[in-house]
Amino acid sequence: MRLYEYEAKEIFQKYGLVIPRGQVVESAEEARPFAFQIGGPVVIKPQVSTKKRGKAGAIRFASDPEEAFRQSQSLLGMTLNHEKISTLLVEEKIEIDKEFYIGMTIDYSSLKPVVIASPLGGVDIEEIAQEKPAMVKKIGFSISKGLTDQDLEEQASIFKPNEQMLMKEVTKKLYQIFRDYDAEMVEINPLALTKQGIAVALDAFLNVDDDSLFRHSNLVKPRGMSQEEFKFEQSLKEKKWKYIEMDRDGEIGILSSGAGITMAILDLIKMHRGRPANFLDTAQMNAEGIYNAFSLFAGNTKLKVLLVNIFAGLNRCDDLAMGIKRYLQEHPLRMPLVVRMIGYREDEGKSILKGINVETIRSLEDSVEKVIQIAKGAR
Amino acid sequence: MSIIAKRSTCVLIQGITGTAARLHTKNMLDYGTKIIAGTRPGGGGGEVYGVPVYDSVAQAVEKHPNINTTILFVPPKGTKEAALEALNAGIKIVVMVAEHVPLHDNLEILEEGEKKGALVIGPNTPGLISPSEQTKLGFVPSQYFIPGPIGVASRSGTLTYEIVSRLTLNGIGQTTCIGVGGDPIVGTPFPKILRFFQEDPETKAVLLIGEIGGTREEEAAEMIRDRKFTKPVFSYLVGRTAPEGKRVGHAGALIEGNRGTIKSKLASFGEAGVPVADTPADVIRIAKEILKD
Numbered sequence: 001m002r003l004y005e006y007e008a009k010e011i012f013q014k015y016g017l018v019i020p021r022g023q024v025v026e027s028a029e030e031a032r033p034f035a036f037q038i039g040g041p042v043v044i045k046p047q048v049s050t051k052k053r054g055k056a057g058a059i060r061f062a063s064d065p066e067e068a069f070r071q072s073q074s075l076l077g078m079t080l081n082h083e084k085i086s087t088l089l090v091e092e093k094i095e096i097d098k099e100f101y102i103g104m105t106i107d108y109s110s111l112k113p114v115v116i117a118s119p120l121g122g123v124d125i126e127e128i129a130q131e132k133p134a135m136v137k138k139i140g141f142s143i144s145k146g147l148t149d150q151d152l153e154e155q156a157s158i159f160k161p162n163e164q165m166l167m168k169e170v171t172k173k174l175y176q177i178f179r180d181y182d183a184e185m186v187e188i189n190p191l192a193l194t195k196q197g198i199a200v201a202l203d204a205f206l207n208v209d210d211d212s213l214f215r216h217s218n219l220v221k222p223r224g225m226s227q228e229e230f231k232f233e234q235s236l237k238e239k240k241w242k243y244i245e246m247d248r249d250g251e252i253g254i255l256s257s258g259a260g261i262t263m264a265i266l267d268l269i270k271m272h273r274g275r276p277a278n279f280l281d282t283a284q285m286n287a288e289g290i291y292n293a294f295s296l297f298a299g300n301t302k303l304k305v306l307l308v309n310i311f312a313g314l315n316r317c318d319d320l321a322m323g324i325k326r327y328l329q330e331h332p333l334r335m336p337l338v339v340r341m342i343g344y345r346e347d348e349g350k351s352i353l354k355g356i357n358v359e360t361i362r363s364l365e366d367s368v369e370k371v372i373q374i375a376k377g378a379r
Numbered sequence: 380m381s382i383i384a385k386r387s388t389c390v391l392i393q394g395i396t397g398t399a400a401r402l403h404t405k406n407m408l409d410y411g412t413k414i415i416a417g418t419r420p421g422g423g424g425g426e427v428y429g430v431p432v433y434d435s436v437a438q439a440v441e442k443h444p445n446i447n448t449t450i451l452f453v454p455p456k457g458t459k460e461a462a463l464e465a466l467n468a469g470i471k472i473v474v475m476v477a478e479h480v481p482l483h484d485n486l487e488i489l490e491e492g493e494k495k496g497a498l499v500i501g502p503n504t505p506g507l508i509s510p511s512e513q514t515k516l517g518f519v520p521s522q523y524f525i526p527g528p529i530g531v532a533s534r535s536g537t538l539t540y541e542i543v544s545r546l547t548l549n550g551i552g553q554t555t556c557i558g559v560g561g562d563p564i565v566g567t568p569f570p571k572i573l574r575f576f577q578e579d580p581e582t583k584a585v586l587l588i589g590e591i592g593g594t595r596e597e598e599a600a601e602m603i604r605d606r607k608f609t610k611p612v613f614s615y616l617v618g619r620t621a622p623e624g625k626r627v628g629h630a631g632a633l634i635e636g637n638r639g640t641i642k643s644k645l646a647s648f649g650e651a652g653v654p655v656a657d658t659p660a661d662v663i664r665i666a667k668e669i670l671k672d
Contacts, residue, residue: 106482108563108593111489143486182483212481214456259561260535263590263617268658270620313520313540342544344522364541365660 001208004047004223006089008204011181015173017188018200022091028073031090035068041093044071049224050081051205058085061093083224094200096192100159101125101136102170103187103205104178112140113178115147115171117155119163121190122202147175163193170199182212239289242281243296250277251375253297253335256309257285265309265368274372277303285315287323294327303335304378307371309364310341310349317341317349325356336374340367380581381509381555382530382572383472383498384516391439391449391470392417393461395427400452403518404428410521411513415443436468448472450506450516458502459484466495474516475501478561485564492566499566500557505536507557511581519556527552529666530576532559532569533588535617542588542615545663551670554582563592569599573608584611584669586662587653591618592639600647611672613665614648615656616641 003011009019023034024047035042044060046053053059058080062068068090078085099121107114118136120128129136137158141151152171156164170191178186187205194200213220222230236243242259246266252274256262262281269276280296282289290308297306310320324339341349341360350360361367390407394400395417405428408414414430416439423434433439440446449465451458455477465473466488473492480488480502492499500507506517511526519536523544529551533539536558543556557572559565569587576582585608589596596616602608619641648655656662 106486106564109598111486111564113486143483143490179483182481184482209482211455211479212483215481256537258535258537260533260538260588260590260617261541262537263535263621264538264541264659266621267617267619271657311537311541313523313537314518344520365658 001210001213001219002049002223003206003208003219004049004087005045005204006047006087007219008186008206009089009201011177011206012173012188012201012204015177017170017173018198019204020091020094020200020202022089025072025088025090026076026086028069028076031072031088032065032069034090035062035065038092042068043091043093044068044075045089045091046075046078046080046085047087047089048080048083048085050083053080056080094192094202095194096190096202097195098193099190099202100167100193100199101128101187101189102167102174102191103185103189104174104183105185105187107140110140113143114138114140115151115155115175117158117167117171119159121192125189146179147171166193166197166199177206181206182209182215183207184209239282239292241293243278245278246276248277249302250275251302251304251378252276252371253300253303253306254279254309255282255290255293255297255306256280257282257311261309261311265307265364268365268368269372272368272372274368274375285310285320287319287326290320290323291327294324294331294333297335298331298333301334305336305338305371305374306333307367308337308339309367310339310343312341312343312345312349314344316345317343318345318352319349321349321352324358325352328356328358338367338371338374340364380579381512381514382575382579382582383500383557384507384509384512384514384555386413386512386514388413388448388472388512388514388516389443389445390414390516391436391443391446391465392427392430393436393449393451393465394453394457395419395430395432396422397452399518401427403452404430406518406521407515410508410515412515415439415446436464436470440468440470446470448474448516450474450476452476455479455481455502459488462488462499463491466491466497469495471495471497472516473497473499473566474504474506475499475560475566476504476506476517477501478503480562482564485562489564489566501560501562501565503562504558504560504565505539507555508553509555510553517558519558523547524556525552527554528581528583528670529553530572530579530582530585531556531588532572532576532585533557534559534561534590535588536561538588538615538617542586542659542662545659546586546666549663549667551663551666554579568593568595570595570602573599573602573612576610577608582610584613584666586666587612587614589614589616589644591616591621591641591644594639594643596644597647600644600651600653603653604647604651611669612651612653613656613662613669614653615659615662616644616648619657 508515
């Protein structure tokens, strides 16, 4: 879960990192008095979940309160990467001497946390790493021991001697945040060095591991989505369902259990030039689970067909068939249904569905061909 | 022969009194797995299907020094504590079935496992099964597996059942099938498993069931290309049509920039001479071709 810049900055400040004086505003009117209070140039930044605000021209500068008002007005309501801008962070503009990069993340190859630092900040660190690898220092460290003095020493060696002390301090604080917040990634880019020799976090990025949110429940709130969408997302999480909308104009809905098999179905559908609309991967299927899962698809008017894949290993075909039967008896389904069913108590499941005129198909490939046929016929 | 899960495997079940743990303890015992003991923190005593239940791993290991493997049927929140308890008690194979173990917890477990010279399998794995040894560790449905020459390593449980059941129908059996886990960080990624299969004389060929995300398929391909793994390998890769930046089911199945793309995996396998199936039926065709030689 990625925090907004201002949220990350609040945390940074708590850990003793210096951030610019700033204020979060939701209207252009609020920007004016704050800019006046600053009494100098300000930066205005949308609080959105995309990382590429600068490239999109969505970071604005204003030299006086009037301009701050105008720039805020033009940003609010703008859409950035499908996300409507509703919140801005207005900050004093810092006089910059140098810009550094510092970040911490997890290296999936070495299975270690890494600290990454560069004296070239303010730009895409991956580009720097490719173009000027000597200017980027990446050090893996032990998760249980944390950053040792030796790690810090080595990391700081990429900076000038008179900057090393300061960078070690910043790194230590960043490490505390990394650990305390179960960060997938925490990053300051750029970290500005002022003429007075103060390191200021101009930007702040903090991505908290979704699986650790039980330890950080106070951070869970809607970002870049409506209350309704947020509630829906939370309800999926509680059920341990993975539901993904693939294509607004898609025609085929998929209800399956297990990530790998679901991906295989999507691949097969696309291979036959079908258009999957959405899929639900239910963690564990049983009669009640499949009954509830149907409700996610039933109301979708765009779906031309629904594919249900049942491979019963630990669960039972007949139990799942009962769940489908109950749903269909209580609710009329708008779209045709294709049930692929194989596994434990398959014959029993098949005859239950046959009793309500639902045919089952045994082979996965055949069931995919069937849904594509139906989708094409409905066009 | 087989890898990791063997007749000599003596199993502890941590959290044995939970609903899922009871069910799978029964299934494993029925299959032939030697389950020696179980634990229930703070509430030992009694039995589950004849298996004695202890307060702690240390207690269980003291009473039954032959325990060499543990399976964690504990929720993701408790996985770190349970895994460290097992590692500290000297157990050398730890199977973690839970999905959604926090990333930092996972890193701590794997680091400790490495330090102790233990093998940590998972998290987010259905476990593993060796049909000729009548031993399964975890909850793979055993009816789809028969003894034979193929070693299988997979990032997905459900897809393993789908593919292996077809191998079995075609009379192609397996030495060991291992779910390596669907998380981005797992203790036994493909390269590590290949080293085990290399040492197992019964394994004649290996099937890698992979997916987008991460670089483990690429690393395995490198091993094969460099002749560090010398048996025939074939693969089935899914997630070919997954949108970038969206998690399609597994936390590990995420494409970020150029990393983890299907293109890169296909290219690496191509370079290593590993045939890649594009449908489940194609996997069987390739398996038959490989076994013909």
